Amino acid sequence: MATSALSSLSGTYVKVTSPEHNVVLVEISRKPVNAFHEPLWTELGRVFDKISQEPEVRVVVLASALPKMFSAGIDFAALANMDDFHKEPARRALQLREHILSFQNAISALERCPLPVIVALHGIALGLSIDIMAACDVRYAASDAVFSIKEVDVGLAADIGTLARLPKLAGNQSLVNELAFTARNFSAVEAEKAGIVSRVVPGSRDEVVKAALETAKLIASKSPVAVVGTKHLLLHSRDHSVRENLEYTATWNSVMLQTKASSTTTDYMCLSEIDLPAHTLAGPGRCVESCNNEAKAKLLAIGGIGLEYVRQLASDPKNVVFAVVRNKSRATQLTVVSAAASNVHVVEGDVVDTASLRAAADEVAKISGGSLDILIHNAAKLKTETFFHSFKDYESLEALDADFIDSFKVNVLGVIHTIDAFLPLLRKGATKKIVVIGSASGNPNCVWKARSSNFGAYSASNGASAVVVAKYAVLLEGEGFTVVSLSPGLVNSGGANDGAEAGPPVATSAERIAEVNPGVQSGIVMQTTEGSVRMQLKVIDAVTQDHAGGILSHRGLDKLTGRDIDFSAYL
Incomplete structure (x- = not known):
């Protein structure tokens, strides 16, 4: 043409x-x-x-x-x-x-x-x-x-x-x-x-x-008259009975079969004339891998801390952002964001599947040139129905065991698996920061201050995750790494995370948290997703090795240490 x-x-x-x-x-x-x-x-x-x-x-x-x-x-x-x-x-x-x-x-x-x-x-x-x-x-x-x-x-x-x-x-x-x-x-x-x-x-x-x-x-390569007629008759058959279509086809072909192009000889003669039949993104700025997990949304009933991280980081064209999700087909909003931003890449990986994480790291390496500057780990697991359970609220020890094992697989081993998979890339990066999004509920001093016996599986696994972070901070200190935990606060984003089911409404969660934690009834401050992530990114930018191993608040670089901490600062 x-x-x-x-x-x-x-x-x-x-x-x-x-x-x-x-x-x-x-x-x-x-x-x-x-x-x-x-x-x-x-x-x-x-x-x-x-x-x-x-x-x-x-x-x-x-x-x-x-x-x-x-x-x-x-x-x-x-x-x-x-x-x-x-x-x-x-x-x-x-x-x-x-x-x-x-x-x-x-x-x-x-x-x-x-x-x-x-x-x-x-x-x-x-x-x-x-x-x-x-x-x-x-x-x-x-x-x-x-x-x-x-x-x-x-x-x-x-x-x-x-x-x-x-x-x-x-x-x-x-x-x-x-x-x-x-x-x-x-x-x-x-x-x-x-x-x-x-x-x-x-x-x-x-x-x-x-x-x-x-x-x-x-x-x-087929007869154009035959193809056009076929489409016309197929559409006719959709809206008419078989008998009506047969009669219509007979009338149609009584005319169309008279053309030379429809003859068998012509079709075979025409057949002899037919020929049968990652670029690398690199440069200045931050290269962030954000492990986003739908279960995190169930914890805070939020609409996507991981998603909001990607949005805010992608707004700076110097950043190259990698969002790792368990299932790309469910991460609809994230895929829309990545489609609108050339510096965002969505890859699949599961923190409890080491092979998938290694594959995700390989995919990131192909695009980033083999290096990664900052790792933000935002994967977490809890069961909505047992979120507020204390040890005595489980029906049996077997039920408690199952809940704790599931939580520890994601919230503790998942941290280790993720850091291990991406550590070779981080070693080649310039910034060498690892940030694990956690919760103050895992800090014994906060538990005591809040008089909280609830959130058993989630708090215990968050505490263990904080220990893992501190251990990595010690292990990698000599290589110039800064490894910290970071509390995002209690976030109200009005819905479930991208591709996830909604957990309990945030207002309900906040009221329930106040009910079961008499020590913080007056200290619950709801954060918007945008505001929380904006504050978290300021902390991540400012954090140094002096803060390594600490559990930091989105409000600043104060570690959660001592019996006299202001627990409300981490909500």
């Missing part, structure tokens, strides 16, 4: 190229997260309507131009600005209806296009992404793709095509209902099992686009 014709199809947010003969690649690009506003969806619809008129195009591949995600869905900020709240209800309703119909028409252009449309999905694909993929003929997903019919979470029913098309694509109506009602994330593998996508391609954007282009090239 001529370059001039392609350039006329491309727009501000949609780029059109022809990487293969008779194949067009349409790429969506609106940084940072391909959030759709009216100019974007209008442009996408226009591009597909115009592609239909290009005689040399036989197949279309649709993809995102962004390396880390397909789309975060609707740009609700832009959408809100379009709504005229001053109009009387009836007129406003008519305006909204016309707006929705226009939006539907733009996305339906993909289905309306007479040519086969293959969509290549990767990374985050939320809300409108499902409407778009449901309007395409063939759906491929990279193995890192994470989907969600997100609309119910923002207070509306999906209205651009998901609820109309998806039930007819998937082989499990109950699952479609569940996904639409809950807005939960689902993986590429689950989408493939349900029949929503036809192939899961190992890798991310480049791999899935390559696979889609290969299939497009194969389709483009």
